[in-house]
Amino acid sequence: MDRPAPTPVSFQLGEIAVFRIKETLGKAFPPSFLLPDMDREVLREHAAWLVPSHYDPAADRFVMGTHSWVLRTSRHTILIDTCIGNQKHRPGRPGFNMLDLPYLQRLADVGLAVEDIDMVFCTHMHVDHVGWNTRLLDGRWVPTFPRAKYLYSRREFEWMKGNAERAPDSEDAALYNDSIGPIAAAGQAVIVDDGHEIEPGITLELAAGHTPGSMVMRVQSGQGRAALIGDICHHPLQVFYPDWNSGFCEDAQGARATRKRVLASVASDGGLLMPAHFGAPHAVRVKAKGDRFEIPF
């Protein structure tokens, strides 16, 4: 599913160096599977920017990826969202099952060793956001980033832990046991709530809907502004049509309300929207247009 190896994105946001660490990129979900509310007419209407970076018409698949963002500030090196991970047993999701991808090599390619990451933040705890929390070492799942504090949204952690406890044979239990629980067991999890400040200019905000405890990271440095939104939008079409949930949104009404609130705030502060799955250019500006939004591609 991979396209030719891209150069990792690297840019400056005020005083903060930003890196994009790719895990996957390529043909992903059929549009009507990812966005069940979608009117397929928009695929033609928006074809000029959708093809080829965001939609492959021949295959009728959205083009999407999984990647982490890394922020290097004067105080911290923060890795946001840890993708799918290697060697994770995900029999119900063939595209995520038993991957063996050079994600850590790509981190090394931008000059970062696992020991350099001192903070990990998961916007939420779906399977493609917590995978590299851990790696398999001598048959045990251990924290990939040995020096890092992992910031866990309290509501999200309690929700996923509850799912795992209620249904010990479920996919959520497998996910909890190989990617979430081992961090808490190692004493590296830090439970955070709405409004948590990582350092001046970097705060976490509850953004429930897609999942009960989803959080958005707000970043401000010099003139630079950004919102790292996880899966508040899976695909750029949801910026244009913020009422369209993904098939993975847990609370339909909450997800719509949060998406509109977050997009409106990013449009008004002129910052960068940094989602978890958009195809190139992966991070975008947003402009308000009536009660919807657009991306000036």
Ligand SMILES: [Zn+2]
């Ligand atoms: Zn996701």
